[in-house]
Amino acid sequence: GDSVTQTEGLVTLTKGLPVMLNCTYQTTYSPFLFWYVQHLNEAPKLLLKSSTDNKRTEHQGFYATLHKSSSSFHLQKSSVQLSDSALYFCALSDLYNQGKLIFGQGTKLSIKP
Amino acid sequence: EAAVTQSPRNKVAVTGGKVTLSCNQTNNHNNMYWYRQDTGHGLRLIHYSYGAGSTEKGDIPDGYKASRPSQENFSLILELATPSQTSVYFCASGDRDYAEQFFGPGTRLTVL
Numbered sequence: 001g002d003s004v005t006q007t008e009g010l011v012t013l014t015k016g017l018p019v020m021l022n023c024t025y026q027t028t029y030s031p032f033l034f035w036y037v038q039h040l041n042e043a044p045k046l047l048l049k050s051s052t053d054n055k056r057t058e059h060q061g062f063y064a065t066l067h068k069s070s071s072s073f074h075l076q077k078s079s080v081q082l083s084d085s086a087l088y089f090c091a092l093s094d095l096y097n098q099g100k101l102i103f104g105q106g107t108k109l110s111i112k113p
Numbered sequence: 114e115a116a117v118t119q120s121p122r123n124k125v126a127v128t129g130g131k132v133t134l135s136c137n138q139t140n141n142h143n144n145m146y147w148y149r150q151d152t153g154h155g156l157r158l159i160h161y162s163y164g165a166g167s168t169e170k171g172d173i174p175d176g177y178k179a180s181r182p183s184q185e186n187f188s189l190i191l192e193l194a195t196p197s198q199t200s201v202y203f204c205a206s207g208d209r210d211y212a213e214q215f216f217g218p219g220t221r222l223t224v225l
Contacts, residue, residue, distance in 0.1 A: 105154070
């Protein structure tokens with residue numbers, strides 16, 4: 001069945017450094033990938049989404065490129081800020097799932113001054 | 114902007130009691146979802162619905178029922194609450210296949 005893997009449970013970085021959070025997926029169907037961000041005691045909110053192969057999508061300084069050849073949708077930012085500290089979820093949808101999202105386990109990003 | 118509200122925001126229940134969590138959306142979305150979030154497990158799908166009158170089992174439906182009486186409302190029902198159901202519950206709505214889901218603020222449920 002479909003699945004999403006986020007390999008890092010916790011990433012700790014100093015402010016101003018670049019970050020990449022890994023996301024790989026598995027599906028038989030044409031995928032639609034999402035990144036959600038959840039700040040402490042808040043609801044998850046959409047950060048990025050894409051279904052177009054090899055096209056970079058950007059929002060709020062974060063960016064990701066869907067690579068169907070490697071089944072990946074890694075989240076990147078060139079310079080993290082303290083306010084980026086949050087839980088980040090990668091999620092997958094496809095025609096088979098009819099609107100349901102398959103979530104990864106999440107990566108907690110902690111930014112130090 | 115999409116609006117999903119949940120009530121109550123916090124709930125303390127006793128073991129064996131009945132708990133109803135309510136969700137309302139004003140987006141006219143067809144799809145609605147109930148998730149629970151526990152540390153180390155991310156977001157897990159309990160029940161979902163494709164429209165009024167329909168409910169479907171998600172990945173962890175045991176111990177939960179759902180009700181979708183209208184396009185706007187989707188309830189999660191714990192007939193006999195247990196301490197293992199202590200968690201944060203999120204409702205979400207979405208429009209079509211592939212579309213993003215909009216999440217409510219969450220309900221923190223504690224079962225003693």
